[in-house]
Amino acid sequence: MTKILLVCAAGMSTSLLVNKMQDHAKVIGEEIEIFALPISECSSVADKVDVVLLGPQVRYQKSQVEAIVPNHVPIEVINMRDYGTMNGKAVLERAFVLLNKS
Template sequence: MKILLVCAGGFSTTMMMDAMKSVVEKSSKLNINDYPMEAIGVDLLENKIDQYDVVLVGPQLNHKYSYIKEVAEKRDKPAVLLDSDIYGKMDGATAIKLAIIAHKKHQLSK
């Protein structure tokens, strides 16, 4: 499952991505090779989204979430807006769980 993280400039999502990768690497059940990730600024969304299975959105883009969700839905991808608590704590474990759940729900809805 390929995960695309989106924020205003891609910088804070890089930190979240690193936290998520750390959780996957330490897991006995997950394999890092099964979870490629990239962090980008929102301006690159339409160019990158087709390469990914799920989109995680930083809370600073709450005002653009409807646009991001619309782009994702047109491409048949789930999008999840991370809340500020998860993001502020750089809670990689919760973020990866949200991505996995969104992807599984999306698969089951087909």
């Protein structure tokens, strides 16, 4: 099963986005585990995820996340517009693109 980690500050708005992404995954028939954690907890799951997406509010911590997550795992900052509009479909589809690149 594909596992997607969203890295956030506190997790409030990112949890909403996780729900929207899970809703889209159900619509397209994909079985995916999506969860959000603050950067302080990333190391506990870093070796168990397939892609990491950072909320725009923590983009400045990307290098910190890259130091924690294995090199083969794609890491990207979520598009600010998609994050702001809670466009779970667009964010999930971008995660799929990143997974196909690796």
